[in-house]
Amino acid sequence: MERTLAKEARQKTGRRVRLCGWVHRLRDLGNLTFLMLRDRSGLIQVVLEGKDHPELRQETVVQVEGKVVASDKAPDGVEIQAAKVEVLSAVEYDYLPLAVNSGVIKEGLDTILNHRVLSLRNPLVHGIFLVQQEIVRAFREFFRNRGFTEIHTPKIVAEGAEGGAEMFPVKYFKRRAYLAQSPQFYKQMMVAAGYERVFEVGHAYRAELHNTKRHLNEYISLDVEMGFIQDEHDLMAIENEFLRYLFTVLPERCGEEFAKYGVELTDPGAIPELTVGEAQALLKKEYGKSLAGGNIDAEAEKLLGRYIKAKTGSDFLFLTAFPVAKRPVYAMPMADEPALTKSFDLLYKGLEITTGGQRIHSHRMLYEKMVAFGLNPEDFGFYLDTFKYGVPPHGGFAIGCERLTMQLLNLANIREASLFPRDMERVTP
């Protein structure tokens, strides 16, 4: 008999089916036992009559055969009257280290992460990665539909995009290499290679000594780079469009998950913008907070997020016109204001989820910038050489996938949005 998923049982009411899954919960009433069966599609109630069952415990892997019956007394109006229950795989634990079947997560983050396979079985935790999957899927769909090519760039690299201090060194045969902190150089090179528009879903590695609820040392970067732009506003426009698409598609594809997290997604509309200068003036005026040249710290991000939400109703805010000193060497300076760059950040609920901007496409300008930044152009040979052969005006941005997931679901810690987070202390599981 073909396997039926919990979700599909309803369509087979009156028929005999075979279901497979885990014992989510047992309610033993003596001569009657209710078994909640969990599979990848969800939960369904199985009714076992009599006392004669195989040894069932929570999380035992079982196969059930029985008739699908519609019943007002069943949790979802449908249940399985079991004729046969078979243990496919027994459990051997003394205690479950965490509650797989609770509606709320009471365990601490450490317990959740140490027992990741079990915590991911909890439907609430499970849902986080269904949402994340849909974010990535929507990202791919959206950009493919606009003529972007999906690329895969190396994660073992020779030099960093912003220096070398925050990179993980790798012993690479007889020399030293690093884990890529960003696909920056390579995605620009793919624009130059004639693909014009590229995107990548890939890991980025940061050896920063940070230990906060919004930082990981390994994270998924949703990268975009496109050629033949007018300026950074083209990039902001397409990111804005992507977010509107995402917010349309997510409720359709994982509305249940958002409901569980009590989140309602509404069209972000046109995202408001402030220059860094305007934002600083506003922070000074509204909150008496002064910041050093071009700096927007974490507290400022939160305040701006709150302010914009109150003023415009938007959860998003673009910050633009960052000073040269606050941006990497490849950031395009403004023609009429060379101390500022054509770059932007995107805040979502008071947290930076994107950095982007127009890049320098002139070989000479880039070379001179590197010298001005105290970098040795020879260290960037293959990247710098690219610009000798005709690179269109271009730019791009990157979205932190875990950060977006976290903010969408209002998670308290970014580690919850990573299957197996890597932070300063954690390399296992």
Next chain:
RNA sequence: GGAGCUGUAGUGUAGCCGGUUUAACAUGCCAGCCUGUCACGCUGGAGAUCGCGGGUUCGAGUCCCGUCAGCUCCGCCA
């Protein structure tokens, strides 16, 4: 790199200005009863050398030092 906080059954917490219990509560676990549960209920039971090491003291889960682990924040960033 800097700063602060926490560590008590499987899990989540209480107890913490030294002595009142055999360290409490919830949940989970085990056993028994129950044919409509849905966080099932009821009865009974097991489960903690209070992270580890040292010190102060007549006496330490409680105070001090060290150590390990975790969390949070700053800088930096997605």
